[in-house]
Amino acid sequence: MHAAWKKYGWIMETIVGSTMFALGFSLFLQPNDMSPGGISGLAMVVVKLLGFGSVGTLTILINLPLFILGGLKIGKRFFWGSLLGMLLSSVLIDTFALMDLPSTEPLIGALYGGLVCGLGLGIVFVCGTSTGGSDILVRLLKLRYRDVPIGQISMSFDAAVVVLTGIVFQDVNKALYTGVTVFICGKIIDAVVYRFDYSNVALIITKEYEAVAMAIGTKLDRGATFLHGEGSYSHEDTKVVLAAVKKRQVTELKELVMELDPSAFVIVQEAHQVLGDGFSRYSRQSL
Secondary structure (H helix, E strand, O other), X not given: OHHHHHHHHHHHHHXXXXXXXXXXXXXXXXXXXXXXXXXXXXXXXXXXXXXXXXXXXXXXXXXXXXXXXXHHHHOHXXXXXXXXXXXXXXXXXXXXXXXXXXXXOHHHHHHHHHHHHHHHHHHHHHOOOOOOOHHHHHHHHHHHOOOOOHHHHHHHHHHHHHXXXXXXXXXXXXXXXXXXXXXXXXXXXXXXXXXXXXXXXXXXXXXXXXXXXXXXXXXXXXXOEEEEEEOOOOOOEEEEXXXXXXXXXXXXXXXXXXXXXXXXXXXXXXXXXXXXXXXXXXXXXXX
């Protein structure tokens, strides 16, 4: 079961994320005539400037090279997953539009639209796919700007589209409301994408360093490293135990250290993207 989920679970995650995005868009953004930003928002601006054409047709024309480039640069799974995400989110947006959904005030729509859409996009990004459009462009830009969080890349692109929309359509209020949505959406994407990569690193100063290191290995199934230290007051040589553990193991770590040495000095701090045995592996496709 675990092997099957590891191999095909991304399909279900893409479906859930795309559904959440479509729901957030249909329930909070579309009723308030807020620009979604992204490729469709950019297409709206171009059609307005040109004075002819349709948003749907232009969106498809822009999407085609992005899908091809995304498939070549990121892989087949990204291509097919993004195709699934785009088709599903598009169908659901049209389906939700036929329903009698409750209306919200523009500010409420901007806040919750950004929250729900951000959650959906975050889930989609985590499983290595997208909902098409600007999501593909964002993933491609992430390959170029590897040190920038993906939510910030998405937020920057959408913010540029929002500014263009406000200028071209001369509707400052809608542009500002959409800006709120874009900001919240970007922050939520980063929170969803990167929170799963947080672990904890513990520095343990104790006379029972051998026993503590052994307990970490046997009870927590984690490795430990000895760092050479020296007491600033006593100038006695000592060893400091360094261990990286999952967040759910922090309480157990502190308990086993205190059992072995109640006077131990323990420092626990968050660590982002711990790479190595028992944690994640580095990949150029990583977010």
